[in-house]
Amino acid sequence: MYLLNIDKPTKSCTLHFLNCHTILLEGTKRKGIDHLLEDGGWIKFTSKEEAISSYDSEYKGFSFKDCGKCMKRDLA
Numbered sequence: 607m608y609l610l611n612i613d614k615p616t617k618s619c620t621l622h623f624l625n626c627h628t629i630l631l632e633g634t635k636r637k638g639i640d641h642l643l644e645d646g647g648w649i650k651f652t653s654k655e656e657a658i659s660s661y662d663s664e665y666k667g668f669s670f671k672d673c674g675k676c677m678k679r680d681l682a
């Protein structure tokens with residue numbers, strides 16, 4: 607499973623593995639898990655392709671990057 611961190615204030619999306627340790631550190635009341643709040647949220651996806659296609663259709667203009675911590679292992 608993957609989590610896409612959608613951050614509206616900075617207009618950025620960051621893709622994480624679900625177990626990435628940075629996710630809990632970033633938790634706020636303005637960003638939901640699996641649903642979007644005022645500042646965005648973390649949305650679950652079963653594949654990287656699914657996350658990217660959602661980003662392509664819904665978050666044009668946002669930047670997109672892989673998490674520098676957990677996604678380094680994903681070289682496929």
Ligand SMILES: [Zn+2]
Pocket residue numbers: 621622623626627628673674675676677
């Ligand atoms: Zn991560």
